[in-house]
Amino acid sequence: MLALLRPALWLGSCLRGYHMHAASTQQRGDTSLVLVDEARRFIQDCLLRVGVSPSKVRCISEFLVVADYRGNYGSGLNRLDYYLSDLQSGHAKVGAEPSIISETVSTAHVNGNSALGVFVGNFCMDLAVKKAEDSGIGFVVAQQSHDIGMASWFTFRAAGKGLAGIVMSNSAPTMMGPNSKSASIGSNCFAFCVKGEEYHFVLDMATSVKDIGAVEWAWANDEYIPHGWAANEGGLSTCFPSLALRTPLLFPAGGHKGYCLSAVIDILCGVLSGAQYATHITMDQNQPSNLGQVFIALDPEFFLPNFMERFDDFCGRIQNSQPADDSEPIRLPGELERMHMNYVEDLRAFAYPNSLLTKYKEVAERLCVKPIELAFDRCQSRKSF
Template sequence: MWPFFRPVQWLASCLRGYHMPGKAFPQQRGDTSLVLVDEARRFIQDCLMRVGVPAAKVRCISEFLVVADYRGNFGHGLNRLDVYLDDLQRGHAKVDAEPTILSETLATAHVSGNSALGVLVGNFCMDLAVQKAEGAGIGFVVAKESHHFGMASWYAFRAALQGLAGLVMSNAAPTMMAPHTKSASIGANCLAFCVRGRDYHFVLDMAASVRDIGAVEWAWANDEYIPHGWAANEAGFSTIFPNLALRSPLLYPAGGHKGYCLSAMIDLLCGVLSGAQYASHIPLDPRQPSNLGQVFIALDPEFFVPNFMERLDDFCGRIQDSKPAEESQPIRLPGELERMHMNYVEDLRALPYPNTLLTKYRDVASKLCVKPIELAFHRCQSKKSF
């Protein structure tokens, strides 16, 4: 691991143990430039400090954005910075706010995020859940008055690093259609789960939709089409054009009715149970505060079986050893594609960003009077096989 990855080295070590297939990378459409990790971090921190975020909070916000891009979850990385800046400038997210515990027991807690940025609420809640799990075997923390908290697996990793299993859920503004409808009534709510063995790690991070809105935004930034079945246009018909899909977000649920029911369950736990907004009560208009609800669970596996890590390794190995339908399509465990992208970034020694995204942040830099992102290389054609 090179020196500029040290702040996220814990994340890489958390995911070691996969057996990666070696394949050539076909070309990805759209011109891409490379940005050194330190430079991406510097730009994010400069922007945050310009809108008044205290230095003590700037680092944890910039790290979780950089890690998202490092893992290839570009919809929740630098791409989201302008949304967080807008929330802070509008006062929807409060710079000086801190989460507080409303009530708690030995194993549970109800938290108010007090309109702090989602990553600050998420870090607080998962750390609290871990603390409770270390004493009671499980920690179950529910939060309200939170905001979009980015890559959900970021918080599940915090539990995994302590030898626990982490489960995280969040609701979101209504962007997903129920089957056989043409309007959105519920969010493409997310779920992440992480637990580690000795040789394998199981890392799930998913939305209840076929793909989340960040993936559609990223396709638009890369000047790419999206596959049919990801999203619909304003009339409710499937579209391949991300700009049409973004006008009035209408995402398709993963697995039809099953994805819709999963999203409803997440919203019930995160929104209804917490006292936060839920379903169509959550405003889609970014000019209004969101009041999202989230759930953070930490579980001590050894409370149930002392040899859990060995059993997890056996479980993952048996899945990976199953015979693929095509030799060119090996069996991959949840989280393995992200680990492949981490290897890819390490080979590049920089993060690949589409020039359209970098152009947007040149404008942001000008408005905030901060130094623009300095590129490592220009017009690099990014190549990926996943």
């Protein structure tokens, strides 16, 4: 079984950019395999127990499972406990549905009504797609929304229709500005997806060096974080995720450039939409969520009929450039995620840290649902998967 766990640990470390600290083989093996279907089953059972309808449960579970499937572990099963807590406290509303405040042929202003972000995002992007199909572009802003998790999920809805998708969201202040030791803005996310005949381009990034989910995942794996990811309470860089999570204080990607990009996103998502922004965003779970988001769908062929041909040529020129290290090929955004997807498909399981599984054992007891069953309780060899 240890032979199965080692590749999972190695690949997870490479794909997430984490650096394992010096540890014994036993410490590195502090991970267990969970079949994909079992992770999905557990998520659905928990959501049903807090009053989510079966149709919505399926949507949320796929949303979280796909995040883990793509190697974005900070936004997958790791976030379930937060969603359960927000639904139970009223920070997000179980039965809420987004509604349109106003719209034109190519724009719309949406009230998320504190529904979970996945439902607000699906609603807004589908609306943007319809407008783009009619007019070439759809630009939708949302207020009173919730955390949208893996933002690229929503861009896929546009790409599946042959469109380019762009998603932005603000978030609670966790990022420091230049020469600051307090958080004044969120590590606001930006996602972009477009596909041609040969290439797919999928960008999903935070404006901080790493988002808070990556720090949480490092803590769950008992790993150090590289200096430059996050700061301690004094504003100094730390390699200990436990210290980084106390405040938290994240460093912007690229220094002032990441900070400025995050500010632009917050102006579009928070200020423009009528949602909360910057330090107005509350972390009080007893208050309804009021995050702001932007969803854009764009029909490239509305501007240029041979866009796909030119896009494939663009990607090919980047990928075929001379690598500095011949053993490391040039990769387009989204290719590392594809590698992880292939790995999960081969194994049909996720490698989760035991600390995370222990937490969800407690959640299962609290909600009176069947706890997560480990894959090696059923399977003794890779062929069994």
